[in-house]
Amino acid sequence: MTDNDTFLGNIEAEEAILGGILLDPQAISIVADMLPVEAFCLQAHQRIYQTALELYQKDKPTDLMAVSTWLADHKLLDEVGGTTKLGQLVNRTVSAVNIDRYALIILNKYQRRQLVRVGHEIVELGYDTTTEIETIFDTSEEKIFNLTTNKQDKFQPKLISDCLASVFNKIEQGSSPAYPTGLTDLDSLIGGLIKQDLIVVAGRPSMGKSWFACYLADYIAKNENKPVVFFSAEMSQEQLTKRFLSMHTGIDSQRLMHNQIYEDEYDSLVEGLGNLAELPIIIDDTPASELTPTRMRSVLRRIQSERGELGLVVLDYIQKLGDRAAGNRAQTIGKYSGACKDIAKTFNAPFVVLAQINRGVEGQSNKRPSMADIKDSGDIEQDMDLGLLLYRDEYYKSDTDDKGIMEIIVGKNRNGATGTCKVMFDPSIGNFNSLNTE
Numbered sequence: 001m002t003d004n005d006t007f008l009g010n011i012e013a014e015e016a017i018l019g020g021i022l023l024d025p026q027a028i029s030i031v032a033d034m035l036p037v038e039a040f041c042l043q044a045h046q047r048i049y050q051t052a053l054e055l056y057q058k059d060k061p062t063d064l065m066a067v068s069t070w071l072a073d074h075k076l077l078d079e080v081g082g083t084t085k086l087g088q089l090v091n092r093t094v095s096a097v098n099i100d101r102y103a104l105i106i107l108n109k110y111q112r113r114q115l116v117r118v119g120h121e122i123v124e125l126g127y128d129t130t131t132e133i134e135t136i137f138d139t140s141e142e143k144i145f146n147l148t149t150n151k152q153d154k155f156q157p158k159l160i161s162d163c164l165a166s167v168f169n170k171i172e173q174g175s176s177p178a179y180p181t182g183l184t185d186l187d188s189l190i191g192g193l194i195k196q197d198l199i200v201v202a203g204r205p206s207m208g209k210s211w212f213a214c215y216l217a218d219y220i221a222k223n224e225n226k227p228v229v230f231f232s233a234e235m236s237q238e239q240l241t242k243r244f245l246s247m248h249t250g251i252d253s254q255r256l257m258h259n260q261i262y263e264d265e266y267d268s269l270v271e272g273l274g275n276l277a278e279l280p281i282i283i284d285d286t287p288a289s290e291l292t293p294t295r296m297r298s299v300l301r302r303i304q305s306e307r308g309e310l311g312l313v314v315l316d317y318i319q320k321l322g323d324r325a326a327g328n329r330a331q332t333i334g335k336y337s338g339a340c341k342d343i344a345k346t347f348n349a350p351f352v353v354l355a356q357i358n359r360g361v362e363g364q365s366n367k368r369p370s371m372a373d374i375k376d377s378g379d380i381e382q383d384m385d386l387g388l389l390l391y392r393d394e395y396y397k398s399d400t401d402d403k404g405i406m407e408i409i410v411g412k413n414r415n416g417a418t419g420t421c422k423v424m425f426d427p428s429i430g431n432f433n434s435l436n437t438e
């Protein structure tokens with residue numbers, strides 16, 4: 001190592017990159033996406049690189065003249081060492097051929113600086129006796145995770161002009177921020193399950209909430225081929241797996257629960273097992289008393305780093321969490337719903353959270369629930385982006401015309417309309433279908 005190449009920085013490599021950018025019009029496009037401004041350890045270098053980036057983002061040249069003019073216009077030329085410094089950068093550089101290799105060198109140094117910084121922060125957290133140990137572990141794990149996945153800039157404040165560039169790109173690509181549910185009428189109402197949204201699915205017991213969650217999990221795993229994580233505080237891994245198996249084989253779930261199948265169902269069983277085994281569905285049945293937001297984040301982080309972007313997260317169900325004997329349940333549930341919204345945002349995935357409805361609706365003549373009927377609703381209503389209330393008339397009236405029908409009432413929709421749609425639902429095998437299937 002020399003004075004110019006220390007453990008935490010390599011001045012020569014930084015100069016070679018900047019020289020390359022000033023010399024070669026293509027050079028900036030090679031490094032712009034991989035190198036954050038802070039990767040340069042000298043402030044003058046950061047300023048020059050930042051200027052080149054701004055010019056590049058406005059489709060302007062990044063040569064010596066353009067960069068020095070911009071810096072002079074913004075009274076920053078002296079700060080970086082004047083035209084002499086810029087001239088030296090160009091004169092010392094032969095070409096930008098190795099710019100990507102230099103970029104990797106300084107990225108590596110930058111990551112080491114970050115690691116040292118985070119290490120210090122974690123040591124300080126260790127000494128902080130005012131913070132609960134669980135929070136300290138969570139924060140520490142997250143800090144390291146952000147480093148290893150290079151996500152440290154994900155939630156940086158940005159100028160609206162910078163946000164517009166990415167919004168425009170997405171509009172141009174036509175890439176949807178939502179995953180369709182496969183239920184046509186529901187999709188026309190809600191536009192699919194939107195990434196980063198907290199979606200609360202509420203209903204009275206036995207209304208079909210768990211089935212609906214299984215359906216969404218299965219559909220998204222199948223169609224998006226992205227990991228779907230199902231936190232099941234209610235059912236065990238085995239019970240939940242049998243539900244999915246029932247959906248894939250058409251074998252009555254009640255019999256599957258008791259390991260009873262008919263002779264002629266073996267072929268469907270084998271076929272269903274094969275299909276289901278292909279799906280990236282991950283079931284976590286940590287008991288409710290231990291299923292904290294910290295635990296969920298930790299599980300999701302690991303899955304995301306092993307399998308890539310998450311397709312969906314499900315929690316069955318929110319009122320089951322925490323100490324049920326402790327006072328102020330509304331406050332506790334509010335804390336959990338806030339954490340769930342935060343998880344949806346951090347992991348850039350829709351988060352479907354199941355919730356129970358108060359018994360009070362049973363006393364009403366119209367037993368369709370409303371958002372206010374959600375048990376211990378606390379802050380759930382404010383936190384959620386989408387609120388779906390499930391209702392089946394046949395559950396209350398055996399002579400109903402709506403046999404085999406589930407109503408999905410969109411009680412809250414931050415991104416669009418509210419209303420009701422009907423879908424076909426077979427609770428024996430968890431089958432959901434649109435009413436209009438043409």
Ligand SMILES: Nc1ncnc2c1ncn2[C@@H]1O[C@H](COP(=O)(O)OP(=O)(O)OP(=O)(O)O)[C@@H](O)[C@H]1O
Pocket residue numbers: 203204205206207208209210211212234252253254255427428429
């Ligand atoms: N094999 C079966 N045949 C007919 N109906 C069934 C079968 N298995 C389950 N069901 C029905 O499915 C419904 C339960 O669905 P699900 O567990 O999804 O409801 P839930 O809303 O999650 O209920 P809870 O809040 O009690 O967990 C009940 O009405 C039950 O009678």
